[in-house]
Amino acid sequence: MKTVCIIPARYPSVRFPGKPLALLRGATGEARSLIERSWRAAREVDRFDAIFVATDDTRIAEAAQGFGAEVLMTSDLCRNGTERCAEALALLGPGVEMVVNLQGDAPLTPPWFLTALVDGLEADSQAALATPILRCDGETLAALKADRAAGRVGGTTAVCDSEMRALYFSKEVIPYTSETYAAEAPTPVFHHVGVYAYRPWALHAYPDWPVGPLEQLEGLEQLRFLEAGHRVLCVEVEARGRKFWELNNPEDIPRIEAMLTGMGMP
Secondary structure, eight states, X not given: OOEEEEXXXXXXXXXXXXXXXXXXXXXXXOXXXXXXXXXXXXXXXXXXXXXXXXXXXXXXXXXXXXTTOEEEEOOTTOOSHHHHXXXXXXXXXXXXXXXXXXXXXXXXXXXXXXXXXHHHHHHOTTOSEEEEEEXXXXXXXXXXXXXXXXXOOOOEEEEEOTTSBEEEEESSOOSOOOOOOOTTSEEEEEEEOSEEEEOHHHHHHGGGSOOOHHHHHHOOTTHHHHHXXXXXXXXXXXXXXXXXXXXXXTTHHHHHHHHHHHTTOO
């Protein structure tokens, strides 16, 4: 197994307990759990040699096995999805050359995002990991700002340098812009797509690095790599007409269901 996709999932959540098992209806009206929809998104990618759901919860494990997923049982000590992927990698043993972390709250992730991610990390030997970023249009930027104005933690934004190395990730909307943009107009803000491709050495080392003040403040696991001084490659991807949004809060369910229906996804 040279390239494996791991979908980490946990049941407890401050904002949305039981989120992986939340049901979403698409164009056909059929209800499928969030974790199943994320697994189906991974199956659309032909670069993965294997796909696993990694969890410490028997309810999630049973649901995943029920729709045909392979499951890796990890401990309840994992503080985030990257630590859970590290445990899962240890269970898989040697031979894995790249691990892709498709977080279980991103069922709208298009397959070309993941293909571009794998290609990006393969091409940059200096990067410890790679992650996709998507330039916001005016409509998406307005939605991010509306979440923050309402006191909700919505999508994450990213800023990077001229060589596409990450400078920072934040749950605030950065960089600041006072301009108003038309719905379809490009903006200077990049929406971080919560997917990662890791080199095994970096993933094995990650749980032993200290949690820094930025990771603690923002609650963003990828900041641990930056605080430890490692290169994070940002791979810009294109929506190609697809809508993208993660399920962060219960209020996101109608929005995602509308996107699924609008795109004709079952």
